[in-house]
Amino acid sequence: MNGGRTIGLLAATHVAALGVGYMAAPKLPVDAEAKHTGLFTLDTNKVLATTVESLREENRLLVFSYKGTAKVQAGRTVLWLFGGEQELIVPAVVTYHLDLSDLSLADVRYDEKAKLVTVKLPKVTLGDIAFQPENATTINGGVLTFSDDQVEALRKANYANARRAIIAQAQQPGLLNAAKRQARTNVENYFAIPLRIAGLPDVKVAATF
Numbered sequence: 001m002n003g004g005r006t007i008g009l010l011a012a013t014h015v016a017a018l019g020v021g022y023m024a025a026p027k028l029p030v031d032a033e034a035k036h037t038g039l040f041t042l043d044t045n046k047v048l049a050t051t052v053e054s055l056r057e058e059n060r061l062l063v064f065s066y067k068g069t070a071k072v073q074a075g076r077t078v079l080w081l082f083g084g085e086q087e088l089i090v091p092a093v094v095t096y097h098l099d100l101s102d103l104s105l106a107d108v109r110y111d112e113k114a115k116l117v118t119v120k121l122p123k124v125t126l127g128d129i130a131f132q133p134e135n136a137t138t139i140n141g142g143v144l145t146f147s148d149d150q151v152e153a154l155r156k157a158n159y160a161n162a163r164r165a166i167i168a169q170a171q172q173p174g175l176l177n178a179a180k181r182q183a184r185t186n187v188e189n190y191f192a193i194p195l196r197i198a199g200l201p202d203v204k205v206a207a208t209f
Contacts, residue, residue: 047198048108048117051191055100063124063186064096064179068169070162074154075142084142086154090162091135094170095127096179098187110203117195119187119207124179129166131159180209 055061070092075085099122107120138155145151169175184207191205 044110044195044198044200044203047194047200048110048191049105051194052103052105052108055187055190056103059099059101060097060127061100061183061186062095062097062127063183064175066094066096066170066175068092068094068166070165070169072158072161072165074157074161076150076154082143084140084145084147084150084154086141086145086151086158087137087139088155088158088162089137090131090133090159092129092131092162092166094129094166096124096170096176096183097127098122098183099125115203117191117203117205119191119205121183121187121207121209123209124176124183126167126170129163131162183207184209 068091069089071087071089073085073087075083077083102122109118110116111118140151140154145154187207188205191207192203195201195203195205
């Protein structure tokens with residue numbers, strides 16, 4: 001190896017995505033029981049407004065998760081004579097969220113003729129990356145790995161690379177599309193349930209990005 005630290009990033013193995021359903025029961029707008037005084041009344045507006053407020057209180061809505069595996073390698077040399085390398089294979093779980101803190105009634109529209117509520121959603125964002133070090137495989141080699149300090153330095157470098165590898169995996173179009181589909185389903189159900197409770201089962205909900 002040449003002087004300084006060199007870090008190699010190997011291609012991560014393919015792991016199937018794990019979709020998650022609705023992680024928690026929605027906070028139903030129990031104070032917005034609509035009375036039928038017309039096809040679309042202020043009572044229905046109150047149902048939608050209360051649902052928006054409930055979603056906004058959720059702040060970050062968990063909609064999807066993905067479990068992948070990163071395979072990375074880091075190496076170090078000292079004085080061009082002593083070298084060490086470490087290979088790390090570690091699984092991790094990444095979550096996908098909707099940030100609904102800025103959701104408002106301006107993002108919700110009702111087509112009275114079509115009986116359709118449309119909800120404009122923010123972009124799906126990645127949440128925390130939870131590594132599973134207890135299930136990791138670490139392979140050390142070279143003279144430098146006889147030093148605990150050098151092994152720890154290689155470990156830190158490898159986990160930094162593993163984080164980048166997992167983020168790259170999580171941003172694959174197929175996974176992002178799956179997260180978006182689940183996000184739409186979750187939000188549509190979130191609106192549909194209180195509408196049904198309010199006596200409006202014929203009103204459909206469509207969430208879009």
